[in-house]
Amino acid sequence: MTRSLLVATAFAGLIAAAPAHADKTLFLGGIGDLSGQGAVWGQALQGALRMVQQEVNDAGGIKIGNETYKISTTTYDDAYQSQKAVAAANRLIDQDEAKFVLGPLAASGAIAAKPIFEQNQVIDLVVGAYSRKVMEGNPKYIFRVSNTPVEFIKPILTWLKANNGDKIKRVVVMNPNDEAGWDMQELETKSYAEHGFDLVAKELYERSTKDFQPILTRLIAQNPDMIDMAGSSPASAGLIVRQAREMGYKGKFIKIGGPGPREILTAAGKEAAEGVMQYIPADPSTEGYKKLSERFAKLYGHDMDPSALTNYDALKILLAAMQKAGSIETDKVAAAIPQVMPFKSIAGGDIVLGGKSDYGSDHQFINPIFVGTTTDGGLKIVQMQ
Amino acid sequence: MGQLLAQILVNGLISGSTYVLVALGFTMISGIMRVLNFAHGEFYMMGAYGVYVLTQYGLGYFPALLIGAIIVGAFGVVMERLIFRWVIGREVNGLIVALGLSVVLKALALIIFGPVELAVTRPVHGTLDLGSVSIPYDRLLVGGCAFGIMLLFYFFLTFTRVGLAMRAVAQDEKIAAIQGVRPSFIHAAAFGLGCLLAGLAGGLMAPIYTVNPTIGELPMGKAFVIVILGGLGSIPGAVVGGLLLGIAESFFSTLIDGTVSAMLVFALVVLVIIVRPQGLMGRSL
Amino acid sequence: MSSLELDKVSVAYGNIQAVHEVSLSVRQGAVVCLLGANGAGKSSLLNAIIGLIPLRGGKISWQGRDMTGTRAFEAVRQGLSLSPEGRRLFPGLTVMENLAMGAYRQTRGDTAVSLERVFGLFPRLKERARQRAGSLSGGEQQMCAIGRAMMSNPSLLLLDEPSLGLAPKVIGDVARAITEINATGVTILIVEQNAKLALRLSEYAYVLETGRVALHGPSKELIDDPHVRAIYLGGVATA
Ligand SMILES: Nc1ncnc2c1ncn2[C@@H]1O[C@H](COP(=O)(O)OP(=O)(O)O)[C@@H](O)[C@H]1O
Ligand SMILES: [Mg+2]
Numbered sequence: 001m002t003r004s005l006l007v008a009t010a011f012a013g014l015i016a017a018a019p020a021h022a023d024k025t026l027f028l029g030g031i032g033d034l035s036g037q038g039a040v041w042g043q044a045l046q047g048a049l050r051m052v053q054q055e056v057n058d059a060g061g062i063k064i065g066n067e068t069y070k071i072s073t074t075t076y077d078d079a080y081q082s083q084k085a086v087a088a089a090n091r092l093i094d095q096d097e098a099k100f101v102l103g104p105l106a107a108s109g110a111i112a113a114k115p116i117f118e119q120n121q122v123i124d125l126v127v128g129a130y131s132r133k134v135m136e137g138n139p140k141y142i143f144r145v146s147n148t149p150v151e152f153i154k155p156i157l158t159w160l161k162a163n164n165g166d167k168i169k170r171v172v173v174m175n176p177n178d179e180a181g182w183d184m185q186e187l188e189t190k191s192y193a194e195h196g197f198d199l200v201a202k203e204l205y206e207r208s209t210k211d212f213q214p215i216l217t218r219l220i221a222q223n224p225d226m227i228d229m230a231g232s233s234p235a236s237a238g239l240i241v242r243q244a245r246e247m248g249y250k251g252k253f254i255k256i257g258g259p260g261p262r263e264i265l266t267a268a269g270k271e272a273a274e275g276v277m278q279y280i281p282a283d284p285s286t287e288g289y290k291k292l293s294e295r296f297a298k299l300y301g302h303d304m305d306p307s308a309l310t311n312y313d314a315l316k317i318l319l320a321a322m323q324k325a326g327s328i329e330t331d332k333v334a335a336a337i338p339q340v341m342p343f344k345s346i347a348g349g350d351i352v353l354g355g356k357s358d359y360g361s362d363h364q365f366i367n368p369i370f371v372g373t374t375t376d377g378g379l380k381i382v383q384m385q
Numbered sequence: 386m387g388q389l390l391a392q393i394l395v396n397g398l399i400s401g402s403t404y405v406l407v408a409l410g411f412t413m414i415s416g417i418m419r420v421l422n423f424a425h426g427e428f429y430m431m432g433a434y435g436v437y438v439l440t441q442y443g444l445g446y447f448p449a450l451l452i453g454a455i456i457v458g459a460f461g462v463v464m465e466r467l468i469f470r471w472v473i474g475r476e477v478n479g480l481i482v483a484l485g486l487s488v489v490l491k492a493l494a495l496i497i498f499g500p501v502e503l504a505v506t507r508p509v510h511g512t513l514d515l516g517s518v519s520i521p522y523d524r525l526l527v528g529g530c531a532f533g534i535m536l537l538f539y540f541f542l543t544f545t546r547v548g549l550a551m552r553a554v555a556q557d558e559k560i561a562a563i564q565g566v567r568p569s570f571i572h573a574a575a576f577g578l579g580c581l582l583a584g585l586a587g588g589l590m591a592p593i594y595t596v597n598p599t600i601g602e603l604p605m606g607k608a609f610v611i612v613i614l615g616g617l618g619s620i621p622g623a624v625v626g627g628l629l630l631g632i633a634e635s636f637f638s639t640l641i642d643g644t645v646s647a648m649l650v651f652a653l654v655v656l657v658i659i660v661r662p663q664g665l666m667g668r669s670l
Numbered sequence: 671m672s673s674l675e676l677d678k679v680s681v682a683y684g685n686i687q688a689v690h691e692v693s694l695s696v697r698q699g700a701v702v703c704l705l706g707a708n709g710a711g712k713s714s715l716l717n718a719i720i721g722l723i724p725l726r727g728g729k730i731s732w733q734g735r736d737m738t739g740t741r742a743f744e745a746v747r748q749g750l751s752l753s754p755e756g757r758r759l760f761p762g763l764t765v766m767e768n769l770a771m772g773a774y775r776q777t778r779g780d781t782a783v784s785l786e787r788v789f790g791l792f793p794r795l796k797e798r799a800r801q802r803a804g805s806l807s808g809g810e811q812q813m814c815a816i817g818r819a820m821m822s823n824p825s826l827l828l829l830d831e832p833s834l835g836l837a838p839k840v841i842g843d844v845a846r847a848i849t850e851i852n853a854t855g856v857t858i859l860i861v862e863q864n865a866k867l868a869l870r871l872s873e874y875a876y877v878l879e880t881g882r883v884a885l886h887g888p889s890k891e892l893i894d895d896p897h898v899r900a901i902y903l904g905g906v907a908t909a
Contacts, residue, residue: 035492037599039500177644205643208603210594213396214638214646217389235502235595246512246521266504267595302501546774549763553771556760562742563720563752565775565822 023061023070026328028053028315029092030075031085031103031113032127037207037233038080040260040305041105045127046075047296047304048311049102052319054295062319065326078109085109089116098122099330100318102145102311107131107180117141123330125314127307128258130180130231135359141334145314145365146307149187149231149257150358152279152369155384156256157195159371160277168252170200172224174215174240175231177204184231184257200224209236212243220244226252234260237278238267245272254278259306261372261379273374280372282309283381288346310367313345317365338362349383388517393635399524401631402531406586407604408611408623409538410579416555416618417575420469420479425608426601427490428580431457432587433596434494437505446508446592454584461580465573473572487601494598502595527589534585535624542620551575555618610650614657616664625665673698673857674719674826679728681714681881688714690881691728696826696874698733701848701858703868703889705902706878712861713755715878716828719859720752721745732826746775751824755831755861757815761804765795765814768803772821780823788817791847809840816847827851829860833867845871865902869893877902 030049032042053071061068074096076088085104092098093116101117102125104110110129117124118141126134126144134144160168173188175181185202192199200222205215219227227244229237237255241264244253255264255278265273282289289309296304317340322328325336342350345368355364372379411425435453440446468486472479509522542548553561554571562568586604594600611630615622633653637646657665674696681689689711696702706712717723719730721742730737732748740748751772759768769788773781789796792813798806803814812832819827829848833841841864848871852858862868869875869889877885877898885897892898 035495035500035598039495040502043500203642206647208606209643210603211396211400211634213400214393214635215643217392217396217639218642235597238502239594243521248512248519263502263595266502269504269507300499302499546770549767549770550774552763552767553760556762557758559722559742560754560758560760561771563722563745563754564771564818565743565746566771567743 024067026062026064026069026071026322027096027098027100028071028073029096029098029101030073031078031088031092031101031109032075032105033080034075034077036079036081038105038128040234040263041128041258041307042075042077042080043300044305044308045103045105045311047299047308048315049073049075050299051292051295051308051312052315056319062323064322064328069328075103078104078106080106080109082106082108082112086112086116089113093117093120093122099328100333101125102315103127105129107134110134114139114142121330123318123334125318127311127314130258131183132359135355135361135363138361139363141330143314143337143363143365144355145317146310147281147367147369148364149184151354151364151366152384153187153191153256154195155369156254156279156371157191157197159382159384160254161195161197164252165196168225169198170222170224171197171226171228172201172203172219172222173199173228173230174203174205174219176207176233176236178207181207181231188228188230188256207233207236210239212236212240213247216240216244216247216249220247220249224251226254229253229255229257231257234258234263235267238264238273241268241276242272252277261374262303262305265374265377270377274376276374277371278374280306280370280379280381281367282306282345282347283349283368283370283383284372284379285381286347288348292346309345309347313343313351313367314365316346317341317343317351389639391518393639394632395518395520396639397632397635398628399520399528399531399631400635401628402528402535403586403590404604404607404611404631405535405624405627406531406582406589408608408615408627409535409620410582411605411608412612412615412618412620412623413551413555414576414579415612416620417551418469418479418572419474419476420472421476421483422469422576422579423480423483423605423609424464424487424490425483425579425583426603426605427487427494428457428461428583428601429587429590429604430494430596430598430601431460431490432584433505433591433600434498434503434587435584436588436591437503437596440505446506450585450588453588454581457584457587458577458581462573462577464580465576469576470569470572487605491598491601498596498598500597502597504595505591507592523593527593530589531586534582538582539620547571547574610654612664613654614665616666619664619666622664622666673733674859675729675731676715676719677729677731679715679718679730680726681711681718681723682726683723687726688881689718692878692881692883693728694876694883694886696857696859698857699852699855700874701852701860701872702874702876703872704859704861704876704878705863705865705868705898706861707901708863709880710878711881712878713830714881716752716830716859716861717754720750720828746822746824749825750828751819751822751826752828753812753815753819753830753832755834757811759803759806759811759814759818762802764800764802765806766799768814768818769795769821772818775822781821784821784823788820791820791850792817792843809836809843812836812840812844813847816844816851820851824856826857826859829858831861831863833862833864841867865898 032045033039034042053073056062056071061070078085078088100123105128107129110126111133123141127146130148175185241253253276259280293304320340321333321336324339325332338353342352349368352366353362354366356362369384371382414422436449439449472482507523511522513520550566611626615626634646637649676694678691704712721740832844872889875889875892
């Protein structure tokens with residue numbers, strides 16, 4: 001099904017490439033995990049590129065300056081590995097002559113590919129990639145387009161304290177034992193303390209873990225009021241929820257980290273997932289979200305991961321900046337990005353540019369922040385201030 | 386403390402029993418064909434998808450588990466006849482072929498099902514509370530089935546003509562042949578049976594965890610550790626090694642933590658390799 | 671009338687030719703022995719007859735049927751059976767299971783009859799039935815190997831060095847069993863380095879040297895042959 005779609009898109013591409021009048025082509029590259037553990041996010045990245053391409057080309061192209069451009073895109077698979085991300089970056093720049101790239105997703109890949117983009121003056125819109133190092137050293141061409149815990153942890157904890165502060169005192173944090181998990185744990189340790197919570201246990205587990213019973217046996221013995229699955233993959237988070245409930249845990253769950261409501265629901269099951277809170281980058285109940293989600297489902301045959309919407313917004317910001325600059329020269333486009341902010345997300349709410357206080361330069365897109373609470377298999381959404 | 390120890394033991398035995406199912410097939414194929422089937426985890430993955438697809442078509446969980454595993458076993462036979470029979474006895478070539486097949490099967494799953502996590506409806510719900518020990522019913526079911534399957538497998542190898550021939554081929558293929566055993570039949574049957582066991586394990590675990598194209602990697606890794614522990618090609622070794630690994634992991638990760646547990650288990654394996662290179666139970670079916 | 675017929679049989683391992691155009695015949699119901707030094711090609715020849723090694727050239731027939739190219743797992747159906755050099759029992763299987771393997775192609779009823787017969791030949795095996803074959807003594811292992819070969823109720827029994835490494839008393843037991851087996855009409859081709867024993871058991875003998883038949887004749891005559899005496903019977907030369 002996916003394959004026939006690919007063929008169909010390629011075919012449509014061929015027809016589009018036989019021009020009546022010679023439009024120029026604007027190439028947008030993608031780097032994402034299409035085959036490994038992060039494939040859900042990789043597909044969301046690829047999907048955003050394809051949806052933007054589709055709508056621009058269906059509308060007859062995009063006018064930038066005096067030229068009209070059709071968009072073409074290619075996304076390379078980095079399997080969540082940094083050396084493959086570097087190879088993909090080189091390939092995009094050398095062979096495809098890309099000037100604009102979305103991805104990589106993994107912090108390690110984004111950090112490794114960063115100097116290549118900077119040297120070649122290619123605008124790179126990094127997605128996910130929670131490490132601080134992605135933004136270090138005042139990069140000129142690197143922008144991070146999705147929120148990271150630095151952006152969303154404080155608003156979420158403030159909200160939590162205000163609404164549940166009396167019920168939630170003792171908190172347990174669970175993270176995978178790798179660089180992303182360590183960063184997350186450090187940040188959360190600080191933030192929970194600042195907001196007056198009592199962090200009774202911090203657990204680092206191996207990313208491959210599926211049987212959390214032994215770990216949970218120990219953690220539940222600490223009588224926590226809330227378990228934060230933090231940087232766990234959505235599927236792991238779902239398994240933690242389900243197994244903890246089966247072991248008689250009665251407290252709350254939150255996941256302040258990479259979003260994946262569908263995976264959490266799938267892995268935990270509807271019953272156990274009831275009441276689980278999680279960071280969500282976009283409000284699925286809005287018209288804009290639903291429309292985009294339908295288009296995504298047409299391409300891939302299943303529901304859209306919320307991160308696709310963030311990617312989609314980021315690409316729209318990039319195109320707006322090009323139009324503002326009246327050029328596709330990367331220097332001019334990079335300079336125009338601040339000028340198109342704040343930018344209205346397709347799901348409502350404003351996207352602004354920030355990051356100077358945390359990273360030293362304003363290259364971080366700050367998207368609206370939501371907490372979704374799983375209720376009867378759906379999500380009840382609250383926007384953070 | 387006694388209560389905690391009992392819980393640790395029960396957790397370990399149940400997770401260990403599912404490791405055993407994967408390790409049994411892997412070790413049997415290695416013992417009979419001298420092929421390290423590193424695609425074994427993908428047969429587990431297929432078993433899980435099998436249950437997913439068949440239950441989607443309205444089949445009950447248990448028929449789906451059985452039919453799915455039989456399909457996986459049949460697919461194993463086809464793979465043996467098409468690919469693996471050319472590399473029998475050449476361990477390095479076999480390894481490369483198996484790794485290649487593993488990549489292909491994962492890619493196929495990705496194309497067909499996408500990278501999403503799929504869930505299989507649980508056949509049972511709730512938790513059995515024995516006071517000192519509590520066991521979720523679905524895990525109890527998995528553990529019970531796993532031990533049942535182990536027992537059936539043991540009877541098959543010990544008391545049936547084909548089972549006997551499989552053990553004989555593992556020990557001396559040429560001499561088995563002059564008794565009238567057709568080696569190519571035994572190879573295909575053993576490979577298929579090994580894959581069927583992996584498919585059963587995958588189908589049993591599908592409702593416990595989620596299903597995605599890479600779920601075979603973890604059990605494959607565990608199975609490899611187990612056969613090193615228990616002895617490559619040894620059936621009792623796979624059982625002892627699997628239960629030991631399950632209990633050790635449960636013990637270390639409950640009392641210390643998951644990472645230390647992984648390290649200690651690794652240290653245990655290195656120790657066994659040094660002290661008893663042939664594994665705890667030696668190298669024979 | 672001769673029943674096992676080898677016509678210019680050659681066997682090779684890669685470039686090394688182990689057997690060169692050997693022709694021999696074994697009369698139905700006879701015991702014939704194959705003598706030769708270590709490396710002469712005796713085992714290669716037996717393995718070729720049963721189909722474990724493909725022929726490089728020549729023809730083999732048994733009871734008038736062409737056996738050339740018969741594969742190892744088919745030989746047992748033609749009535750052929752081999753007790754291999756070094757016994758080659760399945761060490762992890764019990765004595766009973768080893769015997770059951772010998773009867774792999776037999777029906778259940780025939781198996782029971784064969785088992786009765788084997789236990790009659792080697793009562794010791796009955797005592798050891800539940801023991802792992804790897805834990806048997808050398809003599810018991812040899813009995814088990816011959817017993818396993820007899821379980822298929824063969825018409826032609828190939829024995830590769832059945833006396834190797836056995837105590838004299840046990841050699842006597844094994845020799846008696848061989849005679850008994852032959853008395854029930856089984857044709858036997860026996861390979862031995864113990865020439866004295868082999869010549870005593872057999873009616874006809876072939877001597878193999880570097881893969882070729884150097885000498886053959888009735889066993890009674892070869893016992894007195896100076897060449898045989900010098901090389902295979904401990905160098906006791908006749909005056
Ligand atoms: N598997 C083999 N590979 C290569 N050469 C072999 C093999 N088996 C036997 N040979 C060689 O063939 C020759 C005959 O060996 P064999 O038949 O075992 O002699 P015998 O049984 O008379 O001692 C020897 O030179 C031996 O080295
Ligand atoms: Mg020999």
